[in-house]
Amino acid sequence: MYTMSSKIKSFSLILIVVGAIGLAYSFIDAPSSVEEVKEMLHSDGASHEGESVAMEANSSSSSDAHGDDEHAEHIYHQLQNKPWAAIYVPALFLFLISLGVFVFYALQNASQAGWSPVLFRVMEGISSYLVPGGIIVYLLLILSSLHLNHLFVWMDPEVVAHDEIIQNKVAYLNTPFFLIRAFIYLAGWILFSKLIIKNSRKMDEGFDLRLHKRNFKLSAGFLVFFIVTESMMSWDWIMSIDTHWFSTLFGWFVLASILVSAVTTIAIVTIYLKGKGYLEHVNNSHIHDLGKFMMGFSIFWAYLWFSQFLLIWYSNIPEEVTYYAQRLEDYPVLFFSTVILNWVLPMLILINSDFKRINWIIVFAGVIILLGHYLNFFVMIMPGTVGESWTIGIPEISSILLILGVFIFTVFKALAKAPLTVQHGAFLEESKHFHY
């Protein structure tokens, strides 16, 4: 049995406290009125001639005062959104990681994998974040729908009134339906995870073919439910932020990001626990397999990233290309660094078979991948919410700390609830002797 060390406990609590203080500060620090923003812009404008102001002002040079007002209000909304978007990105990212871990777990069940059963408890432990993570995400969605922020521009009735494109989407993008859908996804995912994990725990008492088959069927059912809800979730929770834009590939692109981050998280937690002397049956062949999945899914992510980018860049249709135009203009470094962090580096590091058996290399590549996919979510969400006013400062970092603290605390607490290796399983013996 594993017990959460007091170090991890206090570490995660410190993360939570520091993160919460930072986030609270960011909310207080956010401008509370347009006047405040105007003052800020004026004092700023003196120092660097207001680069962005100049752009905006050009378009309305005849009525300078009016343009200034509009611009200030624009910036005000962005700055007000900042702490919200800052917490939304890691909340969503880490929740989707735990969901991805559970998907990977279900895939292992459904494909009758012979290598992974010794890692099942690690995956179950990480999946336990689905409940608190899901609550956090759902809470944020509810707060958005209560107009406490402008993360989703289509939730603003005033915007919709003047926007014909959004009006045409109201049948899908309306607050009650949005919240109901989100509830169905979350409830479905959590319910499946509870059922499957419960059966796995029950199996610790003795091998039961009926339980094994039941979990096989439940996993297959979950995967079907997941592929449909995941697509819709990514339209709802991410794509609808850029309400005018659409891309058919988007759901699968998000899926690739989720899966690679999830496998990476499994690898890192496994290596940590193995290093502490738990997980006696895990050998470097298991790590090697995880490393292969990390590399494979990284390439898969890059494939989808490139497919979506190339097709939109190539045909350059105005209604689609604005999405990338904005990102290339305001987020050029982040935009391209995701490709380097999520594809180039993982591929170069993990192509070597021997490297995939070395723990620190997997952890090193894993940190790069997780950072890269955080940035991927950042670049998906920020342009539509805070636009050119983005930074990676106190709000963003403290939000990561806060959510990460909750994540670590939940996961390690859950890991301590059951033996770290499943006691029985149809393929457990194969997994214990797994060697590649």
Add this chain to the structure above:
Amino acid sequence: MSHYESPIRKPLVTGDKSYHDVTLDVVRSVEGQANKSWWVAFSIALIAFLWGLGCIVYTVSEGIGTWGLNKTIGWAWDITNFVWWVGIGHAGTLISAVLLLFRQKWRMAINRSAEAMTIFAVVQAGLFPIIHMGRPWLAYWVLPIPNQYGSLWVNFNSPLLWDVFAISTYLSVSLVFWWTGLLPDFAMIRDRAVKPFQKHIYGILAFGWSGRAKDWQRFEEVSLVLAGLATPLVLSVHTIVSFDFATSVIPGWHTTIFPPYFVAGAVFSGFAMVNTLLIIMRKVSNLENYITIQHIELMNIVIMITGSIVGVAYITELFMAWYSGVEYEQYAFLNRATGPYAWAYWSMMTCNVFSPQLMWFPKLRRSIMFSFFISIVVNIGMWFERFVIIVTSLHRDYMPSAWTMFSPTFVDIGIFVGTIGFFFVLFLLYSRTFPVIAQAEVKSILKASGEKFKKIRAEKGDDAKLYVEPKQEPLPDFSAQFNSKSNS
């Protein structure tokens, strides 16, 4: 414990097979004589092929105008068939490469034939880019060769040029991958051959394979590297084929989901074709012990999964067409569902989305007759998918004044029939001259997954001896000989 396999896994080789039995079962069709029904099938395929060849000659000499194309619809059966054949080819690489990466042992009985199918399907596909050209004798202009026109070059921005590279690379790599795997099997036939001519031919084909430890070690490594290269290749090839449409600005064509969705469709149709061919082959070549019900069931499951992915993509496209608010896009899908080609759309939907869902029922997916039926239905559906994407998007797009209809001529149909004939000519010849099962690979899993050996392990435990130890014969007594020699 030298080896362990969960007792829950079903045997992959049934019957009481030893290594030698595997050899005999594989070479039977190569060493034996073709029966009457083989000649009948071969003649039919040959006639279809020759008919198609005639249609091709007619097209090239008379002009593309012999086809049913018009000024609005510049692509129809030609590119439909091209994409269809490329898609079919993908399952071979998927089985040999992707399933190798995922350590799926069941691939071993089917990979040889699946790869052969890939090669032959890509050959058919490769015909269409040439013959649909207005001036196919200038086809070499697509290659970036230095020339006397002041080094007139190709434009690398066109997906049609990417197609040239994709398809030719794909064919070459698949061929090398296939041939490498064939070396030990050709060597086996060479070593068994009694007639000098056969021995000579298979001796050439086997490249002097002698099966030493070092050779095997490198063989395994090459297979793994080629599998690692073939997997991104197989994804990129069909992705590039999908770019032919997706990079355009045509409503119904320009959509970002095409790359993965075409690949999923390719796997879907390819597996269906493998199923069609193997269900016949296991029967006529008596290979039921190697291509078991379980193999068919697993292929059906792949068909079911990829069919569901394709289904999700259809729904995504439909939803996005509505969500986009672009009226052209919305009309493109309305036209598909209710326009003059609605029959094609709905047959596509029925074949591709509904029929694979039947595979959720274990009774159905374990039925050979039903699998055979569905595999053909899927291939029809996937032909319609390409047809629907190409023709319905072209025949009604931006300008209503350019709206028109398409109907094929006998030449369009004749060429398609000809490629089917050509495919079967090649496949029938293959099935009589090549080892249709990778015997070396099957032998490597025989003791782990063979029914006989699994039974022994179940009875006597995991450490049971799976071989008969050769008995030491008493040594002949040389002393008399020795003494007599030393005496003389």
